[in-house]
Amino acid sequence: DGGITQSPKYLFRKEGQNVTLSCEQNLNHDAMYWYRQDPGQGLRLIYYSQIVNDFQKGDIAEGYSVSREKKESFPLTVTSAQKNPTAFYLCASMHRAGYTFGSGTRLTVV
Amino acid sequence: QKEVEQNSGPLSVPEGAIASLNCTYSDRGSQSFFWYRQYSGKSPELIMSIYSNGDKEDGRFTAQLNKASQYVSLLIRDSQPSDSATYLCAANGSGGSNYKLTFGKGTLLTVNP
Numbered sequence: 055d056g057g058i059t060q061s062p063k064y065l066f067r068k069e070g071q072n073v074t075l076s077c078e079q080n081l082n083h084d085a086m087y088w089y090r091q092d093p094g095q096g097l098r099l100i101y102y103s104q105i106v107n108d109f110q111k112g113d114i115a116e117g118y119s120v121s122r123e124k125k126e127s128f129p130l131t132v133t134s135a136q137k138n139p140t141a142f143y144l145c146a147s148m149h150r151a152g153y154t155f156g157s158g159t160r161l162t163v164v
Numbered sequence: 165q166k167e168v169e170q171n172s173g174p175l176s177v178p179e180g181a182i183a184s185l186n187c188t189y190s191d192r193g194s195q196s197f198f199w200y201r202q203y204s205g206k207s208p209e210l211i212m213s214i215y216s217n218g219d220k221e222d223g224r225f226t227a228q229l230n231k232a233s234q235y236v237s238l239l240i241r242d243s244q245p246s247d248s249a250t251y252l253c254a255a256n257g258s259g260g261s262n263y264k265l266t267f268g269k270g271t272l273l274t275v276n277p
Binding site: 085087089094095096097099102104112144148151152153154155156157158 | 196198206207
């Protein structure tokens, strides 16, 4: 079955560490997105990519970085510059009828 | 900054009743609108999309769009306890941003048995 796979499901980060969240899709979709969700908040766009080797900042890109070397993969790195990274991170790809989301990664700072 | 606004709720309805969820959007150029359901701790899942003015029905769900009023709604008939979730409204951007969705903060719906 086609879909989006995010890993890990839970991730713990120590202060000052960089961590990378994985997002892989086998839907053959060109556009991929990273959103962050905090309690009581909607989804906020971090980065998006429409094609391989190209990506753009979303509304809250500071402290994050991405790469898009393959159509299937769009990893997100949460750097030490992101001061409040504890959140639920969602990867999505876009098709004609909207977004398909992965199952999410819950990141906690310890 | 383009916005999508939803009633924050929470909204509580008895089992079997009609639940009505509302959403307004600020980008007059938006053409595509979506309703997602999100259970606690899970990722959003698409339940309805609507592109034209009027109503669109799918089973117990009806989406309504009024572009003149920049208003989108979702009606859930014969509400079931399994419908208890947060419902997110989303709209695409206009022009070069038509491939990006902006989401509302969501409305928490509780269906009481």
